[in-house]
Amino acid sequence: APPKPVPKTIENQREYDETTVDPNDEEVAFDEATDEFAPYFNRQTVPKILITTSDRPRGRTVRFCEQLSTVIPNSHVYYRRGLALKRIIPQCIARDFTDLIVINEDRNVPNGLVLSHLPDGPTAHFRMSSVRLRKEIKRRGKEPTEHTPEVILNNFTTRLGHSIGRMFASLFPHDPQFIGRQVATFHNQRDYIFFRFHRYIFKSEKKVGIQELGPRFTLKLRSLQKGTFDSKFGEYEWIHKRREMDTSRRKFHL
Amino acid sequence: SPQVVWDMLGNRQFCSYKITTKTQNFCRNEYNLTGLCNRSSCPLANSQYATIREEKGRCYLYMKTIERAPFPRRLWERVLLSKNYEKALEEIDENLIYWPRFIRHKCKQRFTKITQYLIRIRKLTLKRQRKLVPLRRKIERREKRREEKALVAAQLDNAIEKELLERLKQDTYGDIYNFPIHAFDKALQQQDAESESESDAEKEEEDEDADKREFVEADDSDLSDFEDMDKLETSSEEEREEEDEEKVSHSRSKGKTPLKGPARRKRPYIEIEYEEEAEPATKSKAA
Numbered sequence: 114a115p116p117k118p119v120p121k122t123i124e125n126q127r128e129y130d131e132t133t134v135d136p137n138d139e140e141v142a143f144d145e146a147t148d149e150f151a152p153y154f155n156r157q158t159v160p161k162i163l164i165t166t167s168d169r170p171r172g173r174t175v176r177f178c179e180q181l182s183t184v185i186p187n188s189h190v191y192y193r194r195g196l197a198l199k200r201i202i203p204q205c206i207a208r209d210f211t212d213l214i215v216i217n218e219d220r221n222v223p224n225g226l227v228l229s230h231l232p233d234g235p236t237a238h239f240r241m242s243s244v245r246l247r248k249e250i251k252r253r254g255k256e257p258t259e260h261t262p263e264v265i266l267n268n269f270t271t272r273l274g275h276s277i278g279r280m281f282a283s284l285f286p287h288d289p290q291f292i293g294r295q296v297a298t299f300h301n302q303r304d305y306i307f308f309r310f311h312r313y314i315f316k317s318e319k320k321v322g323i324q325e326l327g328p329r330f331t332l333k334l335r336s337l338q339k340g341t342f343d344s345k346f347g348e349y350e351w352i353h354k355r356r357e358m359d360t361s362r363r364k365f366h367l
Numbered sequence: 368s369p370q371v372v373w374d375m376l377g378n379r380q381f382c383s384y385k386i387t388t389k390t391q392n393f394c395r396n397e398y399n400l401t402g403l404c405n406r407s408s409c410p411l412a413n414s415q416y417a418t419i420r421e422e423k424g425r426c427y428l429y430m431k432t433i434e435r436a437p438f439p440r441r442l443w444e445r446v447l448l449s450k451n452y453e454k455a456l457e458e459i460d461e462n463l464i465y466w467p468r469f470i471r472h473k474c475k476q477r478f479t480k481i482t483q484y485l486i487r488i489r490k491l492t493l494k495r496q497r498k499l500v501p502l503r504r505k506i507e508r509r510e511k512r513r514e515e516k517a518l519v520a521a522q523l524d525n526a527i528e529k530e531l532l533e534r535l536k537q538d539t540y541g542d543i544y545n546f547p548i549h550a551f552d553k554a555l556q557q558q559d560a561e562s563e564s565e566s567d568a569e570k571e572e573e574d575e576d577a578d579k580r581e582f583v584e585a586d587d588s589d590l591s592d593f594e595d596m597d598k599l600e601t602s603s604e605e606e607r608e609e610e611d612e613e614k615v616s617h618s619r620s621k622g623k624t625p626l627k628g629p630a631r632r633k634r635p636y637i638e639i640e641y642e643e644e645a646e647p648a649t650k651s652k653a654a
Contacts (some may be wrong), residue, residue, distance in 0.1 A: 292543075300521055323531075333514075361393060
């Protein structure tokens with residue numbers, strides 16, 4: 114009998130994206146050495162995150178923000194009492210924050226995330242879905258400790274994916290504390306970014322056990338702006354245009 | 368005649384502007400001063416009437432007099448009021464001089480209310496406004512399904528485990544985790560243990576011979592073979608016990624073993640087959 118053929122999956126049949134990053138690409142390496150995350154990757158800046166919500170957050174969103182702040186070290190949650198983002202941003206820059214996260218909520222459920230790198234870095238706007246708080250996760254471990262977690266970024270292949278991946282990486286401090294054995298994962302699959310937070314333990318050299326702690330959510334990128342958050346005059350590097358980009362089932366952008 | 372009008376429309380017959388609720392009657396007429404359906408606030412049943420209405424942020428005073436009753440087109444006279452609140456009140460007063468008190472009072476009240484809500488509108492437009500974006504049901508459903516399928520395709524746990532093992536192999540963790548036994552040696556040990564545990568003597572001999580054969584070709588001494596065989600057979604139990612204890616203590620010393628049940632099960636099946644006496648011994652020791 115002929116050997117069984119490899120089954121076709123969407124990942125196999127994915128349309129070739131011309132912006133896929135080649136690991137040896139010099140141009141990309143040069144770009145990444147000179148873009149806005151260079152100070153972070155050269156260890157010149159320490160990440161300091163400000164987490165906030167939209168107006169009048171409801172209980173679930175507030176709890177989600179708290180849990181998120183335990184996951185990301187060196188992050189602070191502040192309430193937004195009707196303040197305009199454009200006015201918060203200069204204040205944040207003055208107080209040395211490197212990143213700003215705004216969680217938008219609708220009907221007591223967080224549904225959007227705006228992540229902006231502060232000293233005029235790119236701003237990414239995501240749609241957030243299937244948010245699970247800590248108590249809703251089955252078989253979870255105890256509270257995450259204060260150790261800085263490791264970061265795993267999976268499957269960010271294209272240029273756009275690379276820049277988003279670097280954005281996520283710049284949220285966490287550069288040196289993870291391996292004693293803590295915690296790992297935060299951003300896994301990109303078909304343009305959906307899954308975030309998980311686990312505690313791992315090596316049972317042997319070939320086996321590792323993981324235990325989920327911390328919240329989980331999925332993100333889908335909606336737009337990427339070059340400067341800080343500015344809805345009217347910002348220069349958009351990438352917008353998800355539904356009519357054009359959602360036509361093929363095998364075409365992904367991240 | 369206004370009395371007749373009221374008798375007909377207001378009280379008995381049908382008035383299309385009238386809305387009745389359990390406690391009150393409302394009047395939908397746009398020229399109504401108070402909004403309620405009363406004898407004194409019905410614009411149809413009073414031949415001398417005045418209202419305040421606002422258009423595009425400016426307030427106007429509308430007046431109706433008996434003289435113009437037969438000319439419906441010219442019935443309502445419109446006066447623009449000034450933007451200044453006090454001045455506008457004075458203008459109302461001078462326009463409605465000699466008019467009944469009720470209408471004057473209600474006009475001024477209505478004017479106050481209107482200016483207040485205009486101020487509020489102007490204040491709110493300065494603040495940020497929520498943009499309500501309608502959800503498209505088809506698209507929402509599509510995205511949800513795609514997300515579920517992506518989740519299934521992602522196999523997150525496996526991916527994370529693989530990545531962690533990769534990092535372990537590439538020594539990113541340095542010296543924290545000491546697995547001194549190299550993978551190859553461990554596999555060899557496991558293989559040895561497996562071969563010994565099986566009760567079939569033939570298999571034992573075969574395996575041992577197979578191992579020994581390699582060994583023999585390297586060493587070329589028969590005596591040593593027999594010695595080794597003896598040693599192995601007698602000390603096999605002890606070895607295994609030790610291995611057991613080691614493994615158990617290893618994992619215990621790490622700290623928290625996340626999954627205790629599956630861990631026990633997933634260990635090589637060797638232990639289960641032989642020596643049930645030894646197992647509870649190790650359990651009690653470790654505990």
